[in-house]
Amino acid sequence: MITRNCSIPAGRYIMIAGPSTDCSTVNKPPYYAKTTAGLVRCARRGWRKTPGELRLTLDGLALQPPGYVLRTTAFRFQMPAHNNEFFAPGPTAGREADYGYATILPPLSPGSHTLMGVGRYKNYPYPPEKVTYHLTVR
Numbered sequence: 001m002i003t004r005n006c007s008i009p010a011g012r013y014i015m016i017a018g019p020s021t022d023c024s025t026v027n028k029p030p031y032y033a034k035t036t037a038g039l040v041r042c043a044r045r046g047w048r049k050t051p052g053e054l055r056l057t058l059d060g061l062a063l064q065p066p067g068y069v070l071r072t073t074a075f076r077f078q079m080p081a082h083n084n085e086f087f088a089p090g091p092t093a094g095r096e097a098d099y100g101y102a103t104i105l106p107p108l109s110p111g112s113h114t115l116m117g118v119g120r121y122k123n124y125p126y127p128p129e130k131v132t133y134h135l136t137v138r
Contacts, residue, residue, distance in 0.1 A: 002131045010137055011107045018067050019052025019119040020100020024077075026091045036074040039097035043071060047099040054101045055118045066117075067103035072096075108137045 008014065023031045023042035033042040047069075056066040074097045079085060081092050101119070113135040120128035 002129070003134070004131065005134045005136075007136045007138060008108070010110050013107060014105040014115075014135075016056070016067070016103045016105070016115070016117065018054035018056075018101025018103065018117070019121055020098050020102075021046035021050070021052075022096050022098045024086070024094050024096035026086050026088050026094040026096075033097075036095075036097075039074040039095060040071065040099075043097045043099040050121045050123050052100055052119060052121050054103075056103060057114075057116045058105070059113055063103070067101040069100060070102055071099040108135065110137045112136055 021031070021043050023033050023039050023046060025032070025034060025039075031042060031046060033039045054066045056063040074095045076093065076095055078093045079091075081090060105115075115133040115135060117131045117133075118128050119131075120126075
């Protein structure tokens with residue numbers, strides 16, 4: 001279980017990324033591709049192989065739907081040469097496409113809120129990831 005405390009200015013939307021599959025020019029196969037079309041195809045194929053599930057509650061109420069499955073086109077990114085998301089020493093830039101859940105919450109009322117999320121991948125041997133966000137809207 002992961003717990004995070006966040007302070008959010010009033011009037012701001014909140015985006016939460018759920019389980020997703022990414023393919024990049026930095027990943028190792030089978031999550032590697034070179035072209036824009038190849039990156040998008042690779043991410044979609046990975047999602048179809050191990051789709052994700054997402055459950056979200058805000059202040060104890062289940063969000064229905066919890067988010068929407070969407071895809072990105074290929075985009076450029078930069079990362080540190082060490083201790084990066086891909087555990088790839090050396091490369092500091094690349095291109096990536098993603099396929100998976102995203103949720104955008106409208107601005108919340110000022111005060112304290114609790115957002116809880118449980119995400120997992122079907123056909124994957126690992127337990128679900130649970131995250132609790134304690135949000136303070138100012």
